[in-house]
Amino acid sequence: MLAPPEAATAPPVAPRRRERRRLIVGVAAALAVLAPLAWLWQASLLPDTYSVTDMGLVDDGRGGGHAGHGVATGGRGVDALTEPSTAPADVRVELVAREGSFRLASGEEVTGYTLNGTSPGPAIHAELGQLVEVHLVNESVPDGATLHWHGLDVPNADDGVAGVTQDAVPVGGSFTYRFRADQAGTFWYHSHQVSHVQVQRGLLGALVVTPPGGVGATDALALVHLYEGTRTVNGRSGETRVEAAPGERVRVRVVNTDNAPMSAWVPAAPFRVLAVDGTEVHEPGPVRDVAVEVTGGARADLEVVAPARIELGGASVLVGEAVPPPAPRPAAALDLLTYGTPAPLGLDPAAATRSFDYVIGRSPGFLDGVPGMWWTVNGRMHPDVPMYMVAEGDVVRMRVENRSGEGHPMHLHGHHAVVLSRDGVPATGSPWWIDSLQVGDGETYEIAFVADNPGIWIDHCHNLPHAVEGLVAHLMYEGVTTPYRIGGPNTPE
Numbered sequence: 381m382l383a384p385p386e387a388a389t390a391p392p393v394a395p396r397r398r399e400r401r402r403l404i405v406g407v408a409a410a411l412a413v414l415a416p417l418a419w420l421w422q423a424s425l426l427p428d429t430y431s432v433t434d435m436g437l438v439d440d441g442r443g444g445g446h447a448g449h450g451v452a453t454g455g456r457g458v459d460a461l462t463e464p465s466t467a468p469a470d471v472r473v474e475l476v477a478r479e480g481s482f483r484l485a486s487g488e489e490v491t492g493y494t495l496n497g498t499s500p501g502p503a504i505h506a507e508l509g510q511l512v513e514v515h516l517v518n519e520s521v522p523d524g525a526t527l528h529w530h531g532l533d534v535p536n537a538d539d540g541v542a543g544v545t546q547d548a549v550p551v552g553g554s555f556t557y558r559f560r561a562d563q564a565g566t567f568w569y570h571s572h573q574v575s576h577v578q579v580q581r582g583l584l585g586a587l588v589v590t591p592p593g594g595v596g597a598t599d600a601l602a603l604v605h606l607y608e609g610t611r612t613v614n615g616r617s618g619e620t621r622v623e624a625a626p627g628e629r630v631r632v633r634v635v636n637t638d639n640a641p642m643s644a645w646v647p648a649a650p651f652r653v654l655a656v657d658g659t660e661v662h663e664p665g666p667v668r669d670v671a672v673e674v675t676g677g678a679r680a681d682l683e684v685v686a687p688a689r690i691e692l693g694g695a696s697v698l699v700g701e702a703v704p705p706p707a708p709r710p711a712a713a714l715d716l717l718t719y720g721t722p723a724p725l726g727l728d729p730a731a732a733t734r735s736f737d738y739v740i741g742r743s744p745g746f747l748d749g750v751p752g753m754w755w756t757v758n759g760r761m762h763p764d765v766p767m768y769m770v771a772e773g774d775v776v777r778m779r780v781e782n783r784s785g786e787g788h789p790m791h792l793h794g795h796h797a798v799v800l801s802r803d804g805v806p807a808t809g810s811p812w813w814i815d816s817l818q819v820g821d822g823e824t825y826e827i828a829f830v831a832d833n834p835g836i837w838i839d840h841c842h843n844l845p846h847a848v849e850g851l852v853a854h855l856m857y858e859g860v861t862t863p864y865r866i867g868g869p870n871t872p873e
């Protein structure tokens with residue numbers, strides 16, 4: 381017979397104590413891990429609504445930065461930063477935003493958002509210097525909508541960033557944008573409310589500003605967008621034809637409205653890059669067998685001579701008849717650091733009055749209570765990202781360094797910046813003016829710009845889901861404030 385097992389009765393005292401000690405040690409260890417986590421979680425929670433001026437670590441660009449959160453309030457509200465002329469507009473457009481399914485120009489049915497019944501919305505054309513007025517009506521976009529004029533340095537009140545420069549326009553509401561088309565070039569517009577969804581699903585269109593008398597060539601638009609995975613040009617999948625006689629020069633304005641960089645190339649023929657991000661390249665020479673990288677949000681105006689084909693990574697533009705057959709992407713890419721010839725910048729980077737770092741990283745942590753791998757700026761996570769402070773007239777240098785493991789199309793609102801160097805190699809080609817700059821992993825760009833457009837300007841990654849994941853900072857002018865709040869009905873990203 382087996383003796384009754386000891387375990388069936390009360391265990392001896394010593395093992396019970398040992399167990400309790402083990403439990404206490406275990407709980408203490410768990411607390412040691414969890415308490416800081418709980419604190420981090422708690423500290424990451426954002427208020428329901430907050431002013432962009434309360435977020436961010438103030439960086440004055442003079443080495444006296446990181447003074448803490450919040451900038452002095454008071455001063456001019458962004459609402460007051462409007463187009464000064466009250467003259468009647470030269471170009472007037474009404475855009476009615478709707479949610480629903482619609483047909484692409486090539487016939488496929490997709491679900492998303494339209495402007496005046498189509499996506500892309502109507503292309504807006506203006507001549508240099510004209511006053512443009514766009515009346516946005518939100519008929520049925522449930523989250524509300526706004527319009528941002530990507531690349532055109534409009535007054536701050538018309539920048540269209542929900543919660544920063546305006547409230548999102550609710551269903552049944554409207555908003556009027558007024559600005560002068562004071563730069564000839566290729567731009568686009570899109571919603572800046574829940575933008576990572578609304579842009580992808582079609583709340584966008586082209587904005588083209590031409591010099592008086594036109595560009596002296598056939599002028600065509602190639603706005604590229606992915607609708608539910610289908611790459612389109614001007615809303616058409618497959619091939620898009622531009623009529624042109626043999627020998628005719630055609631300017632094709634390529635707009636990348638997607639999150640990822642896109643390559644454009646011209647099989648079997650020379651071409652030129654006439655403009656980048658709405659600014660003419662100085663003395664652009666002919667190139668061939670190179671790809672032009674057009675990053676998310678960026679534009680490149682290509683000049684081809686008919687007949688020619690432009691490949692846009694899954695869709696094509698056929699210029700004229702009897703165009704060459706498609707060809708794979710050339711291995712080499714055009715380097716805008718050396719393309720074209722130098723010309724005066726119109727600013728002196730050596731005399732910069734502010735200088736900033738925008739170092740992109742990635743780290744585990746909590747963003748508004750959600751654990752994840754989040755983007756960081758200068759080592760800190762949203763909302764502890766920099767608030768870059770400037771005053772009107774400052775010459776600003778910014779070093780954009782990417783150590784995050786992925787490339788990012790960085791986009792500063794309200795300003796055009798010129799590239800000074802990449803990885804310490806100075807730019808030697810045409811002045812390379814950008815508003816959307818692909819900063820590859822491991823790369824460092826130095827850029828410069830003049831602070832000539834007062835306001836509060838978002839400076840974010842245009843791979844829009846990355847903006848949601850915290851890759852957002854702001855440039856703010858001293859003495860400017862905003863009555864709007866992020867949160868509630870306003871979700872800019």
Ligand code: C2O
Pocket residue numbers: 528530570572677791793838840842
């Ligand atoms: Cu094209 Cu902040 O946007």
Ligand code: CU
Pocket residue numbers: 787788789841842843846847851
């Ligand atoms: Cu990004």
